Amino acid sequence: MEERRALEAKVVEILADALDRRPDEIRLHSSLVDDLGAESIDFLDIVFRLESAFDVRIPEDEIWRGSVGLDPADPEALEAGLAGLRERMPDFRWDRFPARPGRHDLPRLITPETIVDYLSRLLARPAGTAAPSPSAPDAG
Amino acid sequence: MRRAVVTGLGAVTPLGATLDATRDALARGESALRPATLFDAAPFGEARAAELLDLDPRRHFRTPKAVKLTDRRTRFAVCAAAMALEDAGYPEDDGSRERLGVLVGTSGSDLLAPDLARAVGPDPEARCARDVPDFARKVLGGLSPLWLLVVLPNMASAHVAIQVGATGPNSAVMTELPAGLSAIAEAADWIARGEADAVLAGGADCGTFGFAYAAFEQAGLFRGALPAGGTGGDASQPGFVPGEGAAVVLLEEEGSARARGARIRGAVxxxxxxxxxxxxxxxxxxxxxxxxxxxxxxxxxxxxxxxxxxxxxxxxxxxxxxxxxxxxxxxxxxxxxxxxxxxxxxxxxxxxxxxxxxxxxxxxxxxxxxxxxxxxxxxxxxxxxxxxxxxxxxxxxxxxxxxxxxxxxxxxx
Known part of the structure; x- marks a missing residue:
């Protein structure tokens, strides 16, 4: 639990730096895009900062696929994933989010919490194994 | 015939964070030439630098998050350009600044040199020099993916445009020291040719870092200082002392400037x-x-x-x-x-x-x-x-x- 809190604090600190916000402006359920103003260029920056801070490698696209855990190519899993996110993100303006989101919509669902979740999985894995994705059965 | 007039002036210099502060400092006979503090100038033939230290660029950025995408010269350019627009009483941005262009002259970027050095890391055996792929891996692996977007030559003009909503012609002049003056001349031509009705034009630069000093030393600029008491703009402090800052004018087509009742500072x-x-x-x-x-x-x-x-x-x-x-x-x-x-x-x-x-x-x-x-x-x-x-x-x-x-x-x- 303490580890989780430390991870959350570090992620919030990194996001605050990258998005030019005070840490107290960043809530775990804030949408990085809709609430915190992140643009595509910021995701490059955020991934780099996370990789440097945690000494991990985050493959291209993993920041949204791994973090949000949604695959637009799999409609069934997508619907299930969205249902879960709707529950976890009650403040998100779902009315402004497409019912059938495409790839480019997914970064809007990234929150500090989804990043923390993703990082916990990534950091829990032995070095050298594939990056985990919650939408696929864990290979371990 | 379309003619360009100057309706706004902005500057951030080592003598002051505004044009007025700079003018006051000049009037008081102050000097900004001091021992360098932003970097170690000891290895060079010139230990002084003219550093711009008391500027808060965030005040002049519409989106402060963009500050992280800028090097020093780009920050200076955004500040001076914002000041020139304000000085000109230019109409508020209503999303229609398509006839407002930007042309900033610069001699380049400071390359975020400390980031580069950090990315390479310790290299006592000078392996980077012998093994270029290794050098590239180290640099690219350890460098923020934003680096290129920060150091590109046109970024001063680009960020000025982003921060003030100037969606007209946008370019950069890189003819070393005269670039800023050339930019104003070129911008006046844009207006004369009808490519823009107004242009933020000038120069922005930063010479206060080790890379630049090394280059100036190689170029012999730190030799040949004028003797004290000799000729020059200020006989008491001779020598080429690199500085940093920006100076930007707002040029407007004379007819439209007069029509909006702008204060005209002069004509090009x-x-x-x-x-x-x-x-x-x-x-x-x-x-x-x-x-x-x-x-x-x-x-x-x-x-x-x-x-x-x-x-x-x-x-x-x-x-x-x-x-x-x-x-x-x-x-x-x-x-x-x-x-x-x-x-x-x-x-x-x-x-x-x-x-x-x-x-x-x-x-x-x-x-x-x-x-x-x-x-x-x-x-x-x-x-x-x-x-x-x-x-x-x-x-x-x-x-x-x-x-x-x-x-x-x-x-x-």
């Missing part, structure tokens, strides 16, 4: 640029001749002259020779903040801020233009006025201006 009559032999008077002489010809101004009619003087040889002598030959006067007249003595009728007064502000590199010529136009016609000054900048590689630029109220065509509202 003509610009010229040339490239020639390094350290020679010839390119500057040609640039000045071209500017005078394009402005329809006789050399004898030039009243005030401001130059972004390199206070080191052979450049100072080359500038003196070019101006003396063309305009019929020599240097040695008091510079900024010095004692003003009545100038002979045929002689013009040559001023330069470089002796006190440091050499603002590509922003230096633009700063001289901004200072000239903020002065207005001084007592005894005759117009039109000439601003010029000679670089260290043989590039030169000149601009002929008619300050407002001078009878030289600037006019007032």
């Amino acid at each position: 009559l003509g610009g010229g640029s040339a490239a020639g032999e390094r350290g020679s008077a010839e390119p500057l002489a040609r640039a000045v001749r071209e500017a005078l010809a394009r402005g329809g101004v006789d050399a004898a009619a030039v009243g005030t002259v401001r130059a972004a003087t390199i206070l080191a040889e052979p450049f100072a002598s080359a500038e003196e020779e070019a101006l003396g030959t063309l305009l019929g006067f020599g240097r040695g007249l008091p510079g900024e903040g010095g004692q003003t003595s009545p100038a002979p009728a045929a002689a013009a007064r040559v001023s330069s801020a470089t002796g006190r502000a440091g050499h603002l590199l590509a922003a230096a010529g633009a700063l001289e233009a901004v200072l000239l136009l903020s002065d207005g016609p001084g007592p005894g000054a005759r117009t039109p006025a000439l601003v010029c900048s000679l670089g260290y590689s043989g590039a030169a630029a000149a601009l002929v201006l008619a300050p407002a109220g001078s009878g030289g065509g600037g006019g007032t509202t």
